[in-house]
Amino acid sequence: QKEVEQDPGPLSVPEGAIVSLNCTYSNSAFQYFMWYRQYSRKGPELLMYTYSSGNKEDGRFTAQVDKSSKYISLFIRDSQPSDSATYLCAMRWGADGLTFGKGTHLIIQP
Amino acid sequence: DAEITQSPRHKITETGRQVTLACHQTWNHNNMFWYRQDLGHGLRLIHYSYGVHDTNKGEVSDGYSVSRSNTEDLPLTLESAASSQTSVYFCASSDSTFYGYTFGSGTRLTVV
Numbered sequence: 001q002k003e004v005e006q007d008p009g010p011l012s013v014p015e016g017a018i019v020s021l022n023c024t025y026s027n028s029a030f031q032y033f034m035w036y037r038q039y040s041r042k043g044p045e046l047l048m049y050t051y052s053s054g055n056k057e058d059g060r061f062t063a064q065v066d067k068s069s070k071y072i073s074l075f076i077r078d079s080q081p082s083d084s085a086t087y088l089c090a091m092r093w094g095a096d097g098l099t100f101g102k103g104t105h106l107i108i109q110p
Numbered sequence: 111d112a113e114i115t116q117s118p119r120h121k122i123t124e125t126g127r128q129v130t131l132a133c134h135q136t137w138n139h140n141n142m143f144w145y146r147q148d149l150g151h152g153l154r155l156i157h158y159s160y161g162v163h164d165t166n167k168g169e170v171s172d173g174y175s176v177s178r179s180n181t182e183d184l185p186l187t188l189e190s191a192a193s194s195q196t197s198v199y200f201c202a203s204s205d206s207t208f209y210g211y212t213f214g215s216g217t218r219l220t221v222v
Binding site: 088100 | 143145150151152153154155158168200202208209210211212213214215216
């Protein structure tokens with residue numbers, strides 16, 4: 001079983017819809033959780049960073065962590081065609097490198 | 111502006127050749143990382159460094175090596191390139207808080 005599971009999609013939704021992206025993980029030691037956005041042929045860029053359980057909001061984006069269920073989510077409100085990209089969840093427990101999910105390919109239809 | 115650059119952007123090499131991919135950052139970050147990204151596997155950690163002369167093996171380090179002689183650079187060397195090493199390679203860096211890694215634009219390597 002992979003440490004981090006993420007549905008690869010593609011996930012296709014109409015413009016303006018609320019998008020929900022999710023990851024599950026098995027290592028209960030993970031404490032730091034991140035979401036990255038990656039456009040085609042580009043490097044990942046950090047969207048959201050959260051520590052431990054709870055919610056964090058930044059503009060149209062909300063990151064949610066439920067450590068008891070080992071489940072993290074990213075919500076995108078009022079989705080735009082420019083949000084079309086691959087979204088990667090990532091997490092770590094100490095000073096080692098991040099462990100990534102495989103990424104979900106998101107398509108926002110105009 | 112600070113940045114992290116990778117070179118070359120694309121590389122084609124033959125099986126058995128030694129290949130070095132460059133990574134240079136001007137963020138003055140102590141921590142640097144190399145990942146490879148493959149369809150079906152996502153991003154996997156190859157090697158990482160917490161400072162000059164420090165190197166550590168990641169999840170998929172076999173066949174790769176790194177050295178850190180200064181803060182700015184962490185070159186990745188494939189000792190004897192194999193077709194299984196055809197991939198997109200990303201370099202990343204972070205400061206001591208480890209909050210959010212900054213990634214380069216990647217090097218697409220093809221081993222024929």
